[in-house]
Amino acid sequence: MQSRRDELGCDALCYGSMTSVRGALGLVGTALIGRLSDRNDSLLAKSLGSVGKGGNSSGRRGCLLLGIMASLIGCIIALDDSLTGLWLSMIPGAFLQHNFDVFKSLLSEYHNDFDSVEYNPDKVAEELSPIPSRSSSVGKLGMTVGISFMIGPMFAAAANPSFQSATYIATFCILVAGASVLTLPLPLASSRQLCNEKPENCETQQSNEFTLSKMIKLQTPKTRAAMTLLVVRLNMALAFHIFNTIWPASLKARFRFGPSDHARFMSFIGVTYALSQGFVAKRMINALGENGKVLGIMICCTVLGIGRYIAFHTDNLLVVYASFLFIINALGILNTVITADTGSIAPSNEIGKLFGILQASESAAGMVGPLLGGTISHYLGKDAPLLAVVGIYTFLFFFMSWGYDGLVISVSRDERKEMKKSM
Numbered sequence: 154m155q156s157r158r159d160e161l162g163c164d165a166l167c168y169g170s171m172t173s174v175r176g177a178l179g180l181v182g183t184a185l186i187g188r189l190s191d192r193n194d195s196l197l198a199k200s201l202g203s204v205g206k207g208g209n210s211s212g213r214r215g216c217l218l219l220g221i222m223a224s225l226i227g228c229i230i231a232l233d234d235s236l237t238g239l240w241l242s243m244i245p246g247a248f249l250q251h252n253f254d255v256f257k258s259l260l261s262e263y264h265n266d267f268d269s270v271e272y273n274p275d276k277v278a279e280e281l282s283p284i285p286s287r288s289s290s291v292g293k294l295g296m297t298v299g300i301s302f303m304i305g306p307m308f309a310a311a312a313n314p315s316f317q318s319a320t321y322i323a324t325f326c327i328l329v330a331g332a333s334v335l336t337l338p339l340p341l342a343s344s345r346q347l348c349n350e351k352p353e354n355c356e357t358q359q360s361n362e363f364t365l366s367k368m369i370k371l372q373t374p375k376t377r378a379a380m381t382l383l384v385v386r387l388n389m390a391l392a393f394h395i396f397n398t399i400w401p402a403s404l405k406a407r408f409r410f411g412p413s414d415h416a417r418f419m420s421f422i423g424v425t426y427a428l429s430q431g432f433v434a435k436r437m438i439n440a441l442g443e444n445g446k447v448l449g450i451m452i453c454c455t456v457l458g459i460g461r462y463i464a465f466h467t468d469n470l471l472v473v474y475a476s477f478l479f480i481i482n483a484l485g486i487l488n489t490v491i492t493a494d495t496g497s498i499a500p501s502n503e504i505g506k507l508f509g510i511l512q513a514s515e516s517a518a519g520m521v522g523p524l525l526g527g528t529i530s531h532y533l534g535k536d537a538p539l540l541a542v543v544g545i546y547t548f549l550f551f552f553m554s555w556g557y558d559g560l561v562i563s564v565s566r567d568e569r570k571e572m573k574k575s576m
Contacts, residue, residue, distance in 0.1 A: 292435045
């Protein structure tokens, strides 16, 4: 895509404008898709969401298919050999393609079903045994992202296809993904059926507890837990985008990084992230247990801050790779913990909305972070953005040690106890 932008004369201003527009569309789109994915009675759920295995209407499946269609439309528009076509091809995917967040919501709903079977003596839990942990499922989902992040650049570097050929290959992959979505089993939705039969049991489900306005007011333990996760996600995203304003130029200045060097580095990150999400995160979380989760989070924050400082200042490329080995593993563990805890504090009919709000905060950070990093660098010196990143992770270290157990983990624990009582 970078070579395509160069061919069409998309300069720095053009690319910066596209990035800002993409961030703005993502900010609105993630919240919208998250809300739509929670609703099984919407027009989208009854039309697109009813296509596939089971035939019942599903907001999750509808949003997944909508995202796939958006990607397909973007690929078709991108075949137009013009700068306008390049701009327009970005819009559908940026606005409507948020399938990773929908998949996280779907996984959380599956686990809510597992929990209901585990706590309900009238159901046969052995039929679903062994039941994977939330962190294990989230890790596997993240691992697939890491693998694709690794395979894509490697294939492009080896095959060196034209933009048109690459678009055709991407279209084929999108169609395969669409066919796979059609075969996905739907969640049990037993709680929603119970809601129709006994409306008095569903007051909390219909409360729309996870809205940004209610989260800001911090009125209930769940909204306080959600706001804690929002603060963590927002700061992590800000740290990433601020660091990226100085990182590519630093690599080029110290090691004369070219396209092939960046491709190798990205492949290394992809492999490391896949291994982190698929193997390391699950084992570390299981080893620490619930009582040691906060300690693990604090270690991850320390590694993310110190690791970036070392990687930025060293003149040894091997040390850069070693630093990022620890950074990516820490990031994988932290993301797995946060995603699993997010899914455990929200009911099935509000999971998508909560994930959408958190992802929207990351999109907002993607708009503000580069501008903030550039401003800090311009007025305070080239090392100032790095110090800001270290400062953000220092804040997260103390913030998580102070409140994560009482604000998030305790709510997740109480939610499981409440589910056990209701069964």
